[in-house]
Amino acid sequence: MSRYVFKLPDLGEGTVQAEIISWRVKPGDEVAEDDVLVEVMTEKAAVEVPAPVTGKIVSTTGQPGDMVPVGAELVVLETASAVGSAAGSVATAQSVNIAGTAGGAGRAQQGDQKSVPVGNGGAQQTARASQAGANGSGADAAAAAPDPSRRVSTSPAIRRKAKEAGIDLRQVSGSGPQGRIVRQDFEAYAAARSAARSSAVAAVTTLPAARAPVPAQRSAGGTEEIKVIGLRRLIAQRMSDAKRNIPHFAYVEEVDVTELESLRRHLNTKLEAETPALTYLPFLALALVRVLEDFPQCNAHYDAERGVIVRYRAVHLGIATQTPEGLKVPVVRDVQLRSLWDVATEMRRVTEAARTNKATREELSGSTLTLTSLGKLGGIASTPIINAPEVSIIGINRAVERPVVVDGAITVRRMMNLSSSFDHRFVDGYDAAAMIQALKERLEQPATIFVG
Secondary structure (H helix, E strand, O other): OEEEEEEOOOOOOOOOEEEEEEEOOOOOOEEOOOOEEEEEEOOOEEEEEEOOOOEEEEEEOOOOOOEEEOOOEEEEEEEOOOOOOEOOOOOOOEEOOOOOEOOOOEOOOOOOOEEOOOOOOOHHHHHHHHHHHHOOOOHHHHOOOOOOOOOOOOOHHHHHHHHHHOOOHHHOOOOOHHHOOOHHHHHHHHHHHHHHOHHHHHHHOOOHHHOOOOOOOOOOOOOOOOOOOHHHHHHHHHHHHHHHHOOEEEEEEEEEOHHHHHHHHHHHOOOOOOOOOOOHHHHHHHHHHHHHOOOHHHOEEEEOOOOEEEEOOOOOEEEOEEEOOEEEOOEEOOHHHOOHHHHHHHHHHHHHHHHOOOOOOHHHOOOOEEEEEOHHHOOOOOOOOOOOOEOEEEEEOOOEEEEEEEOOEEEEEEEEEEEEEEEOOOOOHHHHHHHHHHHHHHHHOHHHHOOO
């Protein structure tokens, strides 16, 4: 037996340290090569770090929230053979832009943000554990007992899928070189196992883990301390930076969306079965395309390092989206080239990808202007925080019917407020107000959204 000292590896892109988010192992645990040891976050990445060797955890360094320098000791493992010490390897990262939203929730800086799919802990881990328990009966009971001495050769992705599904890879026959388990081997085994255990799978879907966790009971007057780490720390930092460095100019205008609502409802009656209904956002997106032609300073980035404003001809709209991991801003690219239905479809696709942590780096970075909507919680007005390096953000508030005066008579109209914020260094108040007024005109006369 020998000890293997695993040091925090170089995570790339100039990273010099990383924050520990959560440990997946503890001293005494047995781990296999490629098993996830710890989740860490840098200023540009959230990464699952896998074990470089098979062995037993002797010690770990640091607690969640601690910053660990690159090259510092992270984990000590006891291995069966002398393999010395090494800097280790890092799981491939899938790109994610973790941006905050308006209304004080905060946002992380847009751009080269990265993360990999990570476990949500709590209910998700309980569900996996319960599923693994269910896997011990049915088809698995009839399977041959795994050979504990067999070394499994496969990719980290297949190991992760097997762990999530509760599959012991020692039971899977590999058709690759030297018995390596390839994707086709795993999928064939999983399909056969699923078919033989359909009743067990049905039972898993009703596990308590699918329900929201029940908050722990606390005595009256008690307190709870929650360490600010990971995504929440980045959101807090980026929001503070945005408010400290960007002089926000806020502008709120009410819009009569009666005609727009009539058009929206009419178009929704023409939808095919199971097609989600249109919201106001696709109409607002197309209206913005028309308006930004006259206000290009609002569709721009400020490059602080070079001291230049970069104006974009294309309109890449960020859509502030609430997800289980926090607020993200998936991007609908080239809105100026899309139809109403195409914009609506793409909005649904990228926001769902963000919620399920399946969005790519391209889908979560590069927006030139952000839209945010609080939906039914929209309230009367809000003060959205700019998603730097952008210079503009527009928020939709709740649409309600109320009495207004039209042509000297009181009538009931459907009214909605637009809440906007602009970087006052580069967008003058007059131009910001004029842009919103032009947007208001398009929304109140929806036919002008579709004509020049």
